[in-house]
Each structure stands twice: as structure tokens, then as C-alpha cells.
Amino acid sequence: MSGVLEKQELKIVGTRPVRPDGADKVTGKAVYGGDYHLPGMLWGAVLRSPHAHAKIISIDTRKAAALSGVKAVATHSDFRESDDSDEINAGETMIDIDAAAQMCLAKDKVFYDGQPVAAVAATSAEIAAAALDLIDVQYEVLPHVIEIEDAMREDAPVLHDDMFTQGMPETPKTASNVSMRLEKITGDADAALDDADVVVTRRYTTQMVHQGYIEPQSCVASVSADGQAQIWCSSQGAFMVRSVAAAITGMNLSDLRVVPLEIGGGFGGKTTIYLEPVALVLSRKSGRPVKLALSRDEVFRSTGPGPGTIMELSLGATKDGILTAAVMDLKYQVGAFAGSGCGAGVMHALGCYRIENTRVTGCDVVSNMPSTNAYRAPSAPQAEFAVECAMDEIAEQLGMDPIELREKNGVKPGDPSFSGAPLGQVAFMETLAAAKSHPHYSAPLGPNQGRGIAAGWWVNHGGESTVMVSINEDGSAVVATGNPDIGGSRASMAMMAAEVLQIPMQKVRPIVADTASIGYSMLTGGSRTTFATGRAVCEASAEVVEILKSRAAMMWGVEPDQVEWHDGEARCTAPGSDEAPLGIKQIASQTAKTGGPINAEIVVNPHDALPTYGVHICDVELDRETGHVSVVRYTAVQDVGRAIHPSYVEGQAQGGAVQGIGWALNEAYVFDANGRMDNSGFLDYRMPVASDLPMIDTLLVEVPHPTHPFGVKGVGEVPIVPPLAAVTNAVSHAAGMRFFDLPLTPDRVYAAINSQS
């Protein structure tokens, strides 16, 4: 297929049909990770470290194993001895197998409160829990460290004695908590700062936050006597689960089949695993299926949140509002292991703008908290928060409209990207223009209200996908992909296939296949699925159309190029032909006579995903008596390429905006003096609820991707980038003073506005 179809030619793409998996999800029938049961299944439970940092001296499981009803006990020694260099590509992050194994069951040290130490499987959840109490673990408690700057001190407790900072001109000889450093330089930033007419120099901080998916991780594993095994679980990628679980337990990939169940939210948090290898070991040892499920407390304490940051920024501009210089230093608090850190932060920080002279440095700092993992546009919201707040100050100092300042400096097609290659059909300018002319932007504000705007971008990914499109004998179709459907991708896949096949969407059944039923697909993440897997769906559907045409040609005795495909039927264009059109059903029912089943498998690995941009407008109202901030109006404007199903694209923008609002106003990990998480529940880790929010207006800017059959660009991640600064800028304007540290909780805001007066 070549060229993007014009919008007026489309019958299905761009409409809002009911999603194919919808009925089961509104009736309670859909089977999520925790809903799966097998006959004879055992219940697993995990013993966790009560210490933030300790050596494991010994683990005595004999009493637990002897408890009636206990069928298996597991520790790290049941895993395969891993090669330290093992890494698995999980899209936006690499999974280090040795570290992943220690997050499933600790090896010789524990690095955070809640790290798994041992596990049991028993005939009931109660017996499993009782058995945990009988496991005797002797620890030598070590000093712990949480905060970035504490962890960087020379006398800080060092977590890993083999961690020598990577990315230095010369690798240091002493171990430290800085796992890596990065630097990206263009021009001469220091000289340009000296020459700038206005310079804003600030220090910004953000806290560690959780993805907050409502479904805790859960899985069932069953190992047969011959070593073959199956896992049923929810994740962002069954192939990722298979790779990591097999690597940790020493299995052949062909012996492990992973069946994807419905996933109850991921946001990057389910791009790695914490339970499946443990369940496999317990099942192998007991000979029975084993279920393991996390509680909410365990989700907070032992799965990977997004990192906290300390960011220093000097941003300089001419008096005309042309950005000339930026010097930025980013420190990411990545948790116990080298996790989701500064790489994407360094890449994204200044990426909305053309700035000639820049120096961006970043480092990843480990400390005694859960090891971070991808969280929606991982690492970009923090870095762009700093830049967008500084942009607001520059605009204020210049007396310039903040959107106009961004229009003067924003990237356009052909400008150099981070890698130096010219940017493709990006639509930041169109997005800024749409925000500027949105009625929200010029609406009057009430007393104690402030308006903030911020922009943001995300690079978006392509990646490997396999798709199979099969035509059934009644002319209906099955579209099989290897990508879990987190937020409506079955709908977009079915719509794209139906559009190409020119049959009703209701005749297309999209399925998410297990790892033994379809070829490899990279996980659902990086905003890649509708783009990359969707492209494979289009190509496979187009190939099926060609097969249908050739079969019709065979049935008519004409050449395939004398057949056209319109409205789901073949039409004969041979000169003088008066053949009646052949419908897809007529062709499909005759396959035994025309060459066998009609299907097509397509693999893709596109590298031409385009970045997308968002501009958010936020109005807040500040209660000066309490410091409480309410978001009273919010508009998310976003470049989306083309929306396949606009409702679900709007939903991405709305959901991302609200996660960002939570990040800005409420959410943060809190630790006590012993390094234990103090707020490991939804009551205290306060995510936004319906009564905290107004409607989230969306405006989709459609500038199609020029080489995607339907013009798709990734849309899922960018909406979490602008809100941190949009909210903060709004609060700053409402309060008449600047804020630099998230979250903007009432106590912090109250203290700040009162210290000012």
C-alpha cells in the first residue's frame, strides 16, 4: 500500500463504532489476570523484606515446607544462574535479567522494603500466608539511602559494589550509586547564555510516582512433568513475559507458552514481570498449577514506579524571544537497580524547540526504593516539566504570549531531530495554532484563578509486529495480533482491516493471540501498536485483497489485473465481461477449488514512527486559606496523525492529562525513617478521583503520517507530558509566585504563599 488515503475516501476509519471486546467488559465476563483459575490450582504467597537495605545471612524454609498443605517453597537459588550480560529488549527499556530475577526473589541482598525473599505454594491462600510466617530469614541490616543527593554523597551506603558509573570518559575505580552519566552538547551553551538578553535559572524537583493501574499483577503458571509450561497472565506483552520468565528459570522459549489475559491498565508498568518466574518454579516443584497475585500494598512496594528527579536548568533567549541557549542537568532517582532513567529525559528535554547552543547532562542514581520502570513517556514528563516552566518565565519576562514564544522556537518538519536526522511530518506548529485559537485560551478567569499552558512531545516507537489476517468460509475475517489490548486496540485493528477489506467492521474479529499462535511481536508500549501493528494489519489485509482478486480471476477465467475490489466484492473489468460481481463470501466458500484457505501473515519492523506533540491549557483555582488547588478547566490539544477511533484517541489524551494532573498536584512516594514506604495504598497515595476534576476537553489535530496507510502517529504517551508544567504554570499565575517542586500539595502551596506575604 502506498500513500495515505484521503479522509473522504474512508468509510470506517475515523468513525466511533462499539469496540469488539466491549460487551464482555461491561458485563463482567472479560477475564483479567486475577480472574483465571485452573483445577487443582495452588495459591502462592511471597515473603518480602521488611528492610530497605540488608544482607541476607540465611533463609530457613524447613518449617514452612513442613506445614500441612504447603506443596512447594522457592528462593532465588531455584532460578537459573544468570549471565550478568543478559538483557532483553522491552521496547522503551531494556530488561536486565539478573536484576529482574532479584526483583522476583532476592539473591544475597535486599535493596528495598518489599523486595521478595521467598515464596510458597499451598492448597489455600490462608495456608500459604501462614507458611510465610514460618520462614526464618536472618538479615544483617545495612544503612539505607533514599534521596538522590544523599545517595550521591561520598559517604553514602553503596547499594551495588559492582556499580561503576558508565558513560564517563574514564570508568571510575570505585563503586558508587551513580549507574550512568550522559551528555549531549550542541554549540557553546555557556557563551550563548552570557550573551542572552534574558536567562532563567532554576532548580526543579519531582517525586517518584506510580503508574497506578487498577489491576494488580496476577498470574497462573502450570509446568507439566515433561518440562513444558504455560502462563496465563495480564501484561503489556506476552512475548516479553515469555522471554523474561524463560531466561530467569532457564527454559527454552518453545517450552513456554504465554496466554495473554485482559490487562487492567499498564502505562508502562507491565512491561516487565515480578511474579511469573516464581509461579513457574513453584509449579515445577509442586507439579500443580500455581496462582500468584499481588496486593495493592505489594504493587506499590515492589513493582517499578516512575523516577523522581532533581533538575537544574538555565534557559536563555534574545529580547525578541528567540531561544539561544540551554544548560540542563538531570538527576533521575531510578530505585534499587539501574532502571528507567535519564536517557529519554536527555533526549526529550529540549526537543520541542530549536536551540542552537545546548548542554544537557543526565545521571541515574540508585537508592533503596523499588526499581523504576517505564511510566507513560518514561522520563520525558519530568525533563519537559522543567523546560516548560522556564519557558513560562521567559515569556513573562519578555511580556510575550507563552504560545507565541513557543511558535517562535518550535520545531518544524526538516529541523534536526535529537539524532541529527531531519524531522519528518511533525505538527507542533499546527498544534500550537490550534491551542491559541481554542476558545479556552481567551476565556476570562475568575478570582484566585490562573491559567497555565505547556507543550510536550514524545518520540514514539515502531518495532516488530506479526499479524495474521484470515478469511473465514462465510466471508468474515479474523485479525490476529500479538499485542495486548490496553485501551481499544482491538477496535482500531478491526477498523483498519475492515477499511482495507471494504467489509463491515462487525465482520472482522480481532484477537490477541498467545505466544504459540502467532509470530513474535514487541510489547504494547511506546505508543507503537496502532502505528506498527496497525501497519501490519493494513498490509496483511491488502495482501488478502490481492488473493481474493486472484481467486475471483480464477473463477472467471480472467487475469488478476482484470479484477477490481470494491465494497467487499470482486468486479470483473475484462473487456466485454458481463460477469456479476463476486462477493467475499462467494469467493471464500470456494477456496477448496481455487487454491486453499485465504490468509496472509505479515511481519513489520518500522523505524519511521513520527513524534507527536501536545499543548495543554489548564485553569486552576487556588484556595488561599488552605493551599488547595482545583483544576477548573482543562483542554488537551494534540497532534495525532489521524485518529482511527476518535473516542479512544480522546480517551488517551484525557487519561494522560489526568495522570499528569495527579503527578503535579498529589502523587508521591513517601518513606519513613527506616526507608519503608509510608503510603502504599490508594487512600494515602492519592490519585485523582472524579470529584477532583472538570471535564477534560480535547482537540485532535490531524496531520497524517505520510507513509502510514491511514496516517497514524502514536498518541498514547504524549498527553502525560504537558500537564506537569501546565498545572504548575497555572498555579504560579494564580498565586502570583513561582513553584518548582512537585507535587503541589496543599501544605506546600499554603506554606509558600504565606511565606511570601
Add this chain to the structure above:
Amino acid sequence: MSTVHIHTTVNGDPVDFLSEPHTSLLNVLRDKLDLTGSKEGCGSGDCGACSVMLDGELVCSCLVLAPEAEGRRIETIEGMAQEGQLHPLQQKFLDLGALQCGFCTPGFLVAAKALLERNPDPTEEETRYWLAGNLCRCTGYDKIIRAVMDTAAEMRQERVSA
């Protein structure tokens, strides 16, 4: 541990089960009665994914002990569609795309139905506060609130279904 014999009505049918005294109603629904539409998101009454009706009152079933259900009427998401016909709220959630991952959806639907039974004409603010006990991390609530208010209008016959 001794078990207790509990007699209830679940979605209109008489249902007996044996339960340990400390087991939650949610665990009985999910693990003993195979009614896995009610979800556990937190186990502490903070997320609302396990919302069910108990004698016509909206409760978090994770906070109810199973023996407390003795002699009482339980309604779950599995009973919301009648004879294969979706409830108007269920249909509206589908029509407006008011779910993404769908995990919180059963709880929202049960809670929203309880709202409309008490207040057929809720304001946006009333709807937001009634549903403040249900967490959704995907949608930002916008389409959920619209779906509930739209359904209410439709059920009041103020609006014709699209």
C-alpha cells in the same frame, strides 16, 4: 478453621455457600461462586472495583465479611444485563467509549446504576461525587461522567438514544 453456612440471594437466585468467618464477600464471589466480574483493585475500600449492591445499598464487597451476607440480597455486575439485554448504562459506556482497559468498569456500572436509582437527574457535580469512590486510571473520568449523565437523560426520556 470452622466454616459458616451462608444463605443469600445473588442476582435473584438463591445461593448457599460455606465460608470461613474472616473471608470477604469479594473473595467468596470471585473464588467460590465464580463471579469474577467484581474486581479487587485494593482490598481496602479505596478503589470501588469490587462494588456490589447488598440489600439495595452500594458497598465495597472487599469490606464486607461473607457471613454478613446471611439472608441478604446481593447484586453484582453479572446481574446487570437482563436476559441478554444490556442495561442502558452498559450500552452507553460502549457507545461513548467510557472504558479503556475495562477493569474498573464493573464497579463504575454498579455504582452508577445505584446513583440513577436514587437520583434520576443528577448534576455533573453530584455524579462526580457519587463516583468519587471508584478509581479509574485510564479515562480521566470525562467519558464516564458523560455516559452516566447521558444515560440518566435517556432514562428520563429527555433524549432519544442515538
